[in-house]
Amino acid sequence: MYTILSTFPPHASGNVGDKLLEEQTQSLIKKETGKDDFNIAFRSRDFSSTIDDLNKSDAIILPAFAIREPIHPNTYALVENLNDIDVPIIPLAANWSHYPGGRIGNSTYTYHPETVSFIQNLNKQDSLEKLTTRDIYTKKILERHGFNNVTLVGDLAWYHEDYMGESMRVPETIDHVVMTTPHNSHYFDQAEALMDMLVDEFPNATLTCSFHSSLSDSDKKLRTSAEEHGFEIVLASHDTDNIAFYDECDLHVGYRLHGHLSFLRRRLPSVLIGEDGRGNGFNATLGVGGFQATERRIGPRAASTVRRISASVLGKGVRSILQTKFNSPNPFRQAIAPQDMTVPNKIRRFLQQEMQNDFSSYSTVPELFDSTYEKSMKPFLNSLP
Structure with a gap:
């Protein structure tokens, strides 16, 4: 055992x-x-x-x-x-x-x-x-x-x-796009901009917003926004049967690492926005379809100081003040590396090029x-x- x-x-x-x-x-x-x-x-x-x-x-x-x-x-x-x-x-x-x-x-x-x-x-x-x-x-x-x-x-x-031993399944047309949502609520604005981009880029496709975890308060707001953007909603937590429909979709764009891999393992194209070391590590490993969610504002030494302050008694009090002032649950993280609002348009340009080239950049992934x-x-x- x-x-x-x-x-x-x-x-x-x-x-x-x-x-x-x-x-x-x-x-x-x-x-x-x-x-x-x-x-x-x-x-x-x-x-x-x-x-x-x-x-x-x-x-x-x-x-x-x-x-x-x-x-x-x-x-x-x-x-x-x-x-x-x-x-x-x-x-x-x-x-x-x-x-x-x-x-x-x-x-x-x-x-x-x-x-x-x-x-x-x-x-x-x-x-x-x-x-x-x-x-x-x-x-x-x-x-x-x-x-x-x-x-x-x-x-x-x-x-x-x-799908072991199979090559990529290149979609002839993009008829169904799945977006997965961020873990961290301070990517809310970026996620909404991503929705705007997908609606604009794929006006005739079915758009699905898939929530891989039970809904947090931020997720509930994102769900409302996704519905207003015309996305279908799938609550996918707890059971992998909830994401079996990925097999019939054409493209994933989003934040969940295992949404990304759920497509790639099926030899379907996917784009991952790396929220932290886990996603960014995969993006560096695969070398295709990866974008970093953040834009680093301060270097490692200053970031280490910010982390030490945030963990102190004084830092916890400062955090509470900043959370209220900036309406942000993660003010110290945002001080180190805020969300990069250029990411949705970077993904748009990437996808336009990949669709023109039959997603050729992904050919090395199955191997x-x-x-x-x-x-x-x-x-x-x-x-x-």
């Missing part, structure tokens, strides 16, 4: 992208190892009272290994003393999460010593062949922290058995997915204890 510490929060947002990852973890392990006995728990579960049951596992799998600080016991609770765990802990397809998460941040951000120590303890296990990442930004930041045996295995959602699976993901899955 494998215990899988899932990133899917059924008790909270019900992000369907995380549900897709949870299902894909089981599917790919079963495909390669034949094992289909899984114990699924959310990654923040504390196993202190059930440590004996946990130790009955063949291994504990951490898919889409989230390197978020503090990593233990906040992101991964596990147990207080990790030495009480007798079975291997296997991180899979690690991801770097950082704001604004561009190239500069990736080359300068330093993890806390506790984070590095946690990863070192995982890395030194005899049963762990190597550290794996889902994008090149995560690979680079781990290597910069002294981890030399790191390989890119891609995202678990890259892989779709029905990347297929070769990464054969050379990296498949061997790693077969190495599981």
